[in-house]
Amino acid sequence: MxxxxxxxxxxxxxxNPSSLEIYLRNKLNEYIKFYSPQSFEKLKTPKSLRKRFFLDYLRIRVNNFxxxxxxxxxxxxxxxxxxxxxxxxxxxxxxxxxxxxxxxxxxxxxxxxxxxxxxxxxxxxxxxxxxxxxxxxxxxxxxxxxxxxxxxxxxxxxxxxxxxxxxxxxxxxxxxxxxxxxxxxxxxxxxxxxxxxxxxxxxxxxxxxxxxxSGKNYIFKETKSFKSIFFSGADRPNITRSDRGIICNYIEQNFLDSRIFLNKPKLPEDLYEYLNKESLIQLSPSGRVWNSFRHCSAAIDSPVLVIPQNDCELTWDVFKDEENCITYDPNKLDEKNLNALRSKIETVINDDHLSKKIRYNYFETIMKNCSxxxxxxxxxxxxxxxx
Structure with a gap:
């Protein structure tokens, strides 16, 4: 039936904008950013988190894709x-x-x-x-x-x-x-x-x-080129959750070979993809909320995923600490808990068998359940x- x-x-x-429309919109954004950076920053803030102002009525978009x-x-x-x-x-x-x-x-x-x-x-x-x-x-x-x-x-x-x-x-x-x-x-x-x-x-x-x-056959990546931790993204005060900045800064300070691009210029696409594929560990902290494109899509590159514990109900309850990922409590980021997280990460970095097991479990779990x-x-x- x-x-x-x-x-x-x-x-x-x-x-469905034309190429010309996107070009003109981007030029207008460059103008606003140069002559009124405060207005541009305000535009970047989601409307649900701020009051409307005059540029909203012009239907200007920060991201013109x-x-x-x-x-x-x-x-x-x-x-x-x-x-x-x-x-x-x-x-x-x-x-x-x-x-x-x-x-x-x-x-x-x-x-x-x-x-x-x-x-x-x-x-x-x-x-x-x-x-x-x-x-x-x-x-x-x-x-x-x-x-x-x-x-x-x-x-x-x-x-x-x-x-x-x-x-x-x-x-x-x-x-x-x-x-x-x-x-x-x-x-x-x-x-x-x-x-x-x-x-x-x-x-x-x-x-x-x-x-x-969906739509592709993904293959588990057996080896990684770098025993490092990768993240690229922005930390925006009063918009992204606090654990993003805390975790990124802590990782960068305590793992000197990490590749943490926090509030840095956008990486070239080929470099971004390369670091995703070849880094042993991917960091997937909270953004505005817990949910993220990274949490499941990162499995395509079969890393060890470092992820906050969820504060929302889940469609698929798949993330298991030290079985297929490494989790942390985003509300308990004092020295004691950060050091405990550091210890878990160091153990994975120093144990090739364990890291591969966690990576494989993550890859298989996501592939079977979360397409x-x-x-x-x-x-x-x-x-x-x-x-």
Whole structure:
């Protein structure tokens, strides 16, 4: 029996700028950065963490490359499951539905690209044929243009699942009342990336960590060129969590051959990929929240992963300290606990057999459990449980 799913994706998936538009936007950013660096820094701060100001009304973007929203990483391979038919409302940027990863964005965020073509359907067609769909799967950041599709679906008693896959810092302080009132439309089921531990229920399910890109056959890397620790990223006050700066600085000071590029100019892509592949250890600290592209995708390079303990519910509870990774408590980074972390890392560096065992366990665990296809099957299994 076939299953028909209508997807309302994140609004950002529709943005399809021309090369000229990107060029002009980048030039404008250079101008703002040079003449008003404070305004540029403010633009870099997520809107949910600051007040709006005049440049927001000009729809200026700091990053002028198109990205579709993290929800695509979860539902993008639903149409590869037997007897599942997916229609996506509107006209998304087709770049994401090409299996070749040739753009800079695709190289940097492969989990959001490389999907097989999917059926696109207009708003008018979807409203006419709504009774043909078994489920509605909607991003929490859907385009308001399609709000009445959800309204009609609710009237027709078609199950609606919301997929909230963006960073949501306030939920950790405001809890359940905020969580239940944060969605723009009633739902039968909510998939939530930032779901604090203890708030999971039959109606609210976790969506973390992000899966790794399917579609390729990955091979465990037997040897590494460097017994060093690699990380490249930014630490931004009042935006990224505090453990990022603390851990990176501690590692850099205590492991002198580490390659920690914190708040440094962006590495050339070939060097970044080389250090990912050849470093024995990859550091994957918190960003704005615990969830990160690195946590699962790093397994492609089969390193020893150093990762904070999660404070959110997990789709796949796969990270096991000293079995397939090294974990630390991001809320206990005093001298005693940092030295304990240092000891665990030193043990791995000095024991080739142990490091290879941990690397292999990490690679195998992620490959078996955390692919985009696993993510799609997880969504489908829980959609079917609605009725």
């Amino acid at each position: 076939s299953i028909n799913i209508l997807v309302l994706p994140s609004k950002s998936i529709y943005w 198109s990205l579709p929203g993290n929800d695509l990483a979860w539902w993008g391979r639903l149409n590869e499951i037997e007897n599942v038919h997916v229609s996506v409302i509107g006209s998304p940027n087709p770049t994401y539905f090409k299996e070749d990863l040739d753009s800079e964005s695709a190289q940097r965020w492969p989990v959001l690209f490389g999907f097989k073509p999917v059926n696109f359907i207009s708003k008018e067609e979807s409203l006419k044929s709504l009774t043909n769909f078994d489920y509605i799967l909607s991003s929490s950041r859907f385009d308001d243009l399609y709000f009445n599709v959800l309204v009609k679906a609710k009237k027709l008693d078609i199950p609606i699942a919301m997929i909230d896959a963006h960073d949501d810092e306030p939920v950790y302080d405001l809890g359940k009342s905020y969580l239940l009132n944060s969605q723009r439309h009633p739902f039968n089921l909510l998939f939530k990336q930032d779901l604090p531990i203890g708030l999971r229920s039959n109606k609210i399910l976790p969506l973390s960590p992000l899966p790794y890109p 985009q296809l696993n993510a799609a099957k997880y969504l489908l299994e829980n959609l079917k449980a609605i009725r």
